Amino acid sequence: MKQNQFVKLHKQRWTEFETMCTESPAPANFPLEYRRICSDLALAKTRHYSPALVANLNDLVKLGQSVLYSGESIGFTRIWSIFKSEFPKALYTCRNFIWAALTAFWGLSLIAFFWIQNSPDAIYHFVSPDQLNDIADMYNPAGAVQTDKRTMDADVLMFGVYIYNNIGIAFQMFGAGALFCIGALIPLLFNSFYFGAISAYIVELGYNEPFFSFVITHGSFELTAIIIAGAAGCKLGFDLLSPGKYSRAYIMKKTGLEVLPLIVGAFVMLVVAAFIEAFWSPLNIPSVYKYSVGSILWILISYKLYTGTRYGT
Amino acid sequence: MITQGLNNSFANTLPEGVSINLTPAGISIRTKAYLFDFLLRSVVMLAFGFIFGFMGKAGTGLFLVTYFLVTWGYYILFESLSGQTPGKKRYKLKVVQDNGLPCKINHIVLRNLIRPADSFPFAYLIGLIVMALNYQFKRLGDWAAGTMVVYVEDKVSFSTQQNSNISPPKIQLSTEEQLSLIMYAERCHTLSSARQEELANILTDIITTQDNTASEAVKEIAQYYSGQAT
Numbered sequence: 001m002k003q004n005q006f007v008k009l010h011k012q013r014w015t016e017f018e019t020m021c022t023e024s025p026a027p028a029n030f031p032l033e034y035r036r037i038c039s040d041l042a043l044a045k046t047r048h049y050s051p052a053l054v055a056n057l058n059d060l061v062k063l064g065q066s067v068l069y070s071g072e073s074i075g076f077t078r079i080w081s082i083f084k085s086e087f088p089k090a091l092y093t094c095r096n097f098i099w100a101a102l103t104a105f106w107g108l109s110l111i112a113f114f115w116i117q118n119s120p121d122a123i124y125h126f127v128s129p130d131q132l133n134d135i136a137d138m139y140n141p142a143g144a145v146q147t148d149k150r151t152m153d154a155d156v157l158m159f160g161v162y163i164y165n166n167i168g169i170a171f172q173m174f175g176a177g178a179l180f181c182i183g184a185l186i187p188l189l190f191n192s193f194y195f196g197a198i199s200a201y202i203v204e205l206g207y208n209e210p211f212f213s214f215v216i217t218h219g220s221f222e223l224t225a226i227i228i229a230g231a232a233g234c235k236l237g238f239d240l241l242s243p244g245k246y247s248r249a250y251i252m253k254k255t256g257l258e259v260l261p262l263i264v265g266a267f268v269m270l271v272v273a274a275f276i277e278a279f280w281s282p283l284n285i286p287s288v289y290k291y292s293v294g295s296i297l298w299i300l301i302s303y304k305l306y307t308g309t310r311y312g313t
Numbered sequence: 314m315i316t317q318g319l320n321n322s323f324a325n326t327l328p329e330g331v332s333i334n335l336t337p338a339g340i341s342i343r344t345k346a347y348l349f350d351f352l353l354r355s356v357v358m359l360a361f362g363f364i365f366g367f368m369g370k371a372g373t374g375l376f377l378v379t380y381f382l383v384t385w386g387y388y389i390l391f392e393s394l395s396g397q398t399p400g401k402k403r404y405k406l407k408v409v410q411d412n413g414l415p416c417k418i419n420h421i422v423l424r425n426l427i428r429p430a431d432s433f434p435f436a437y438l439i440g441l442i443v444m445a446l447n448y449q450f451k452r453l454g455d456w457a458a459g460t461m462v463v464y465v466e467d468k469v470s471f472s473t474q475q476n477s478n479i480s481p482p483k484i485q486l487s488t489e490e491q492l493s494l495i496m497y498a499e500r501c502h503t504l505s506s507a508r509q510e511e512l513a514n515i516l517t518d519i520i521t522t523q524d525n526t527a528s529e530a531v532k533e534i535a536q537y538y539s540g541q542a543t
Contacts, residue, residue: 038329045331048485050538051492058333059466062413065327069414078418153371160374164381171385175429178453179439183430236457249456256423256457263426 003049010040014060021067034064079264087265091228091305092312093258094235099309101231105192105223112196120204123197135198139207139214146210150282159278166222167270170229174263177233178252180241184233191226213287216294217280220301221273225266232262323449325413335413336464337449338406340441343462347437349400354383388425393418397465405465411449413463420458427454480533482519491538498535501528 017033020026041057091098116123123132138145169187176183202211236255243251281290307313322336361379365372391398396407396416408416408424431440431452440452449461486494501509506528513520513527520530 035329038327038331041331041333045488048487048491051488051495052539054488061327061329061331061333065333065413066415151370153369153374155374156371157374157377160377164377167381168385171426172429175427175431175454176433178427178430178457179433183433252453252456253459256427256459257419260419260423260426264422 001047003047003053006044006047006049007053014040014057017060017064021063026067030064031068034061034068037061037064079268082261082264083268086261087268088304088308089312090258090261090265091308092310094231094262095309097231097235097238098228098305101188101227101234105188105227105230108189109192109196109199112193113200116197116200117204120201123201126193126197127201132201135201136205136207139202139205139211141207141210149284155278155282158282159274162274162277163271166226166274167267170226170263170266170270173226173229174233174236174259174266177230177235177237178240179237181234181237184230184237188227188230188234195223209287213290213294214281217290217297218273218277220294220297221269221276224301224305225269225273228262228269229266232259232266235259321448327413333413335409335461336466337451338404338462338464339450340444342404342406343444343450346398346400346404346406349403350387350398351400353399354387358383385425388428389421392416392421392425401462405467406462407465408460408462411459411461416458416460420460424454424458424460427452427457430454478533479537480530481537482534483521484519486519486538494531494535495539498532498539501532 013033013036017037020030020033037057037060041054041061044054044057137143140146169191173184173187177185199211202208236252236259239251239255240248246254280293283290322334324332324334326332358380361383362376365376365379368375388398392401392408393416395402396409401407408421410416410420431437431443431454433439437452440454443456444450444452449455451461455461497512504512509528510525513531516527516531519534520527
C-alpha cells in the first residue's frame with residue numbers, strides 16, 4: 001500500500017484518537033483504538049513510510065500510553081491503605097532487618113544506660129556541659145519549663161519542630177541508607193546511645209517523674225518508627241552491597257519497592273507521634289494517666305510489631 | 314529489549330509489539346531544572362516565612378511544618394500529577410518508568426526519598442557520579458524506583474527547502490535511510506558546496522546524476538520524502 005493511501009484510510013481515526021485522549025474518563029473502546037494505533041505504527045515502520053509519519057504515529061502511541069497507563073495520584077486514602085495492609089506485609093518480608101535494628105537500638109541504649117549509671121562522669125565524653133544543663137533545666141520539676149503553663153502556640157511550635165525534625169531524620173535515614181547502610185546505621189546507633197545516656201543522666205539527677213511521664217506515650221510511636229525507618233534503609237543498603245543472584249540494578253528496584261511501605265508506615269507513625277508529643281505529653285495532668293495511656297500504646301505497638309513481623313498482618 | 318541509537322535515544326519495545334523512542338536527559342539540563350525548582354521553592358518558603366512571621370511561636374511551628382512539606386513533598390506532588398515539576402516543565406523534561414510508561418505514585422515517592430543518598434556528601438555529588446556512569450543518566454533514586462528522566466519531544470516537522478523540485482528515488486529506502494537523506498538536506502547550508510557534492514556523490518546507487526548536480530538530486534529525493542509528512 002502506498003503511503004498516501006494508508007494515510008487517507010486512517011487519518012480520521014488518528015484525529016479521533018487524539019480527542020479521545022483528552023476525554024476523562026477514557027471511553028470504553030479506548031484500549032482497542034490504542035492497539036490499532038500501535039499496529040499502524042508497526043505497519044508504517046515495516047513498510048518504510050516517511051520519517052515524519054512514523055514520528056507522528058510514535059507520538060500518538062506515547063500519548064495513548066500516558067492515558068492508558070496513568071498512575072493514581074497521591075491521597076490520604078492511599079497512604080492509609082498502604083499503612084493498613086502493605087506495611088505489615090513489608091514488616092514480614094523485612095523481618096530480619098527489623099529485628100536486627102530493634103536489637104541494635106535497644107541493646108546499645110541499654111549499654112549506654114548502665115554505663116552512665118555506673119560512671120556518671122562518662123557522659124561528659126559525649127555531651128557538652130551546656131547541652132546537659134539545658135536538658136536538666138527542661139526536666140527539673142521545680143524549673144521554669146515544668147512549672148510554667150504551656151500555651152497553645154508553644155504546642156504548635158513544638159509540633160512543627162517534631163514534624164520537621166523527626167520525620168526529616170527518618171527520611172534521611174531511609175535515603176542515605178542506600179549508601180551501603182552507613183547513612184542509616186550511624187543515626188540509628190547515635191540516637192540509641194544518646195537516648196540511653198540521657199535517660200541515665202536524668203535518673204541520676206532524680207528527675208524520673210517529669211522525664212518518663214513525658215516520653216512514655218509518644219516514645220512508643222516515635223522510637224519504633226525511627227527503628228523501622230533505619231531497618232528499611234539498612235535493607236536497601238545491604239541488598240545493594242550483597243545482591244545475591246540478582247544484578248545490582250535489579251536488586252535496587254526490587255528492594256526499593258519492597259521497603260517503600262515501611263517508610264510510609266514510619267511516616268504515619270511519626271505524624272501520630274508528633275501530635276502526641278506536642279499536645280498530649282506536655283499536658284499538666286497526673287502522671288498516672290500518662291503512664292497508663294503510654295503503657296497501652298506500648299503494648300499495642302509491640303503487639304502490632306509482633307504480628308507484623310511474625311505473620312504479616 | 315533496549316537499544317541505543319546514534320542520537321542517544323533508546324528504542325523501547327512495548328508489550329503492544331511496537332517500539333517507541335525515548336531520549337534520556339543528561340546532567341546539565343537536569344541541573345538547570347533542579348536549580349529552577351530550588352529557586353521556586355525558596356520563593357514559596359520566603360512568602361510563607363513572611364506570612365507566618367506575624368504569628369509568633371505558632372507561626373514558627375506552622376512554618377516548620379510547611380518547610381517539611383515543601384522540601385519533601387514538592388517533587389512528590391508535582392511528579393505524581395504529571396511527571397513534571399515546574400522546572401522539568403520549563404526545560405521539557407519528564408519522569409517516566411524505565412519502559413517509558415508514566416510513573417506510578419510509589420515510583421515517585423521512592424525516587425524522591427532516595428535524594429539524601431544522591432545528595433551525599435554535598436551538592437548531589439554521589440548522584441552526579443552515578444549519573445555519569447550510565448547511559449540513561451539515572452541517579453541512585455532512579456535506579457531504586459526504576460525511573461528515568463527523558464525529554465518531552467516536540468512534534469516533529471521536517472522542513473527542507475520548499476523551492477527545490479521533487480523527484481522520487483530509483484529504489485525504495487528504509488525509514489532510517491530516508492531520515493538521513495532529510496537530515497542531509499536540512500543541514501546542507503552549514504556545509505561548503507564542495508563538501509555537499511562529495512557527500513552526495515557517495516549515493517550514486519540511488520541518484521541518476523553525478524558530480525556537481527548530485528547534491529541537488531539528493532535534496533530532491535529528501536523533498537519527496539519530507540513532503541509525505543502525513
